[in-house]
Amino acid sequence: MDSIESAADVRYTDEKGLAEALRGADALFVYDFLSGAVPAAWHAADRIRWVHIASAGVDPVMFPELRDSEVILTNSRGVFDSSIAEYVLGVVIAFAKDLSRSLDLQRERRWQHRESERVAGRRALVVGTGPIGRAIARLLRAAGMPVSGMGRRARDDDPDFGTVYASADLVRVLPEFDYVIAVAPLTEQTKGLFDGAAFAAMKPTARFVNVGRGELVVTSDLVQALRDGRIAGAALDVFETEPLPSDHPLWTLPNVLVSPHMSGDFAGWRNTLVEVFADNFERWQTDLPLRNVVDKQLGYVPSGH
Incomplete structure (x- = not known):
C-alpha cells in the first residue's frame, strides 16, 4: 500500500469504524471480502465513486443501493x-x-x-x-x-x-x-x-x-x-x-x-490482492480504464472486460 499512501489519504478501519471512514472518501477497498459490513455502513458513503473488492465473487457488496448507483465496482478476477x-x-x-x-x-x-x-x-x-x-x-x-x-x-x-x-x-x-x-x-x-x-x-x-x-x-x-x-x-x-x-x-x-474455503489461497495471495488494487488505483488516478469492471446487473465481470 506504500504507493497508494503516498498519493492519497488512506483510512484503515475494521467493521465497527467503517461508516465513519466512509464519510468523504472517494474509493473503498473491501479487503475483508467475507465481511457483510458494507451495506450497513453505506449510508455514510457521501462521495464514493469506486469500490474494489479483494475477491472474484462480489455478492457481499451487491446490495441494492450500490447496484443501482453510478459507483464503479471492480473485483480481483484472475488472482485465484x-x-x-x-x-x-x-x-x-x-x-x-x-x-x-x-x-x-x-x-x-x-x-x-x-x-x-x-x-x-x-x-x-x-x-x-x-x-x-x-x-x-x-x-x-x-x-x-x-x-x-x-x-x-x-x-x-x-x-x-x-x-x-x-x-x-x-x-x-x-x-x-x-x-x-x-x-x-x-x-x-x-x-x-x-x-x-x-x-x-x-x-x-x-x-x-x-x-x-x-x-x-x-x-x-x-x-x-x-x-x-x-x-x-x-x-x-x-x-x-x-x-x-x-x-x-x-x-x-x-x-x-x-476444506475451509482455501482452494484458491496460495502462499502470497494476500499481497497479490493488494497489488491488483494498487494497479487499478494507479489507473483510476490517471483516468485509464479500470480492470475487472463488474456489470452490477449481472453480478460479475463480462467476458472480454
Whole structure:
C-alpha cells in the first residue's frame, strides 16, 4: 500500500469504524471480502465513486443501493484461477485413486490392495464459464478428461469447453457427467441451483465439487443425496454457513472431502490482492480504464472486460 499512501489519504478501519471512514472518501477497498459490513455502513458513503473488492465473487457488496448507483465496482478476477483449478484437479485425482481410504488404511497399518479408477475419459461439467472455470477446464483436459461448460447461453464453439450448455438445461444434461464442478458466481439465478432435483439427475457414480459459493447448493438436499447414495461423493470448499459448524453431518460423511474455503489461497495471495488494487488505483488516478469492471446487473465481470 506504500504507493497508494503516498498519493492519497488512506483510512484503515475494521467493521465497527467503517461508516465513519466512509464519510468523504472517494474509493473503498473491501479487503475483508467475507465481511457483510458494507451495506450497513453505506449510508455514510457521501462521495464514493469506486469500490474494489479483494475477491472474484462480489455478492457481499451487491446490495441494492450500490447496484443501482453510478459507483464503479471492480473485483480481483484472475488472482485465484490457477490455484483453484489445481485444487479441482487434486480432488478429482483423490476421488479416482481413493486416496482418503489409503490414508485411513495407512494409519491402521493395513495392507489392503484395491483397484482404482482412471481419470482419463471421465466426463466433467464445469458450471461457470468465467476465468476460473476456464482454468479448471484446461487442467482437466490436460489430464485426459472431456470437459463441457454451463453458462447463461448455449454454444458449440467455445475455445476452452467446446460445448457450453445453458443453465436452464442443467437437470437435463447432468446424467451425462462423472464430475460436476460448481464455480458459478452467486446471483439470483444461481442461488440454490444444485438442489434435490439436480442431485437426483446425476449419475450414482458421479462426484460433486463446489469451489464457487456455498449458496449455490441446497445443503440439506446434498446431505440427503450423499446419505442415500444418489451421488458417489462431494468435495466442498465453500458452505452456506462458514465456518462449517462442528456438528454438521458433512464433517463425518465418508464420501465427502471438506476444506475451509482455501482452494484458491496460495502462499502470497494476500499481497497479490493488494497489488491488483494498487494497479487499478494507479489507473483510476490517471483516468485509464479500470480492470475487472463488474456489470452490477449481472453480478460479475463480462467476458472480454
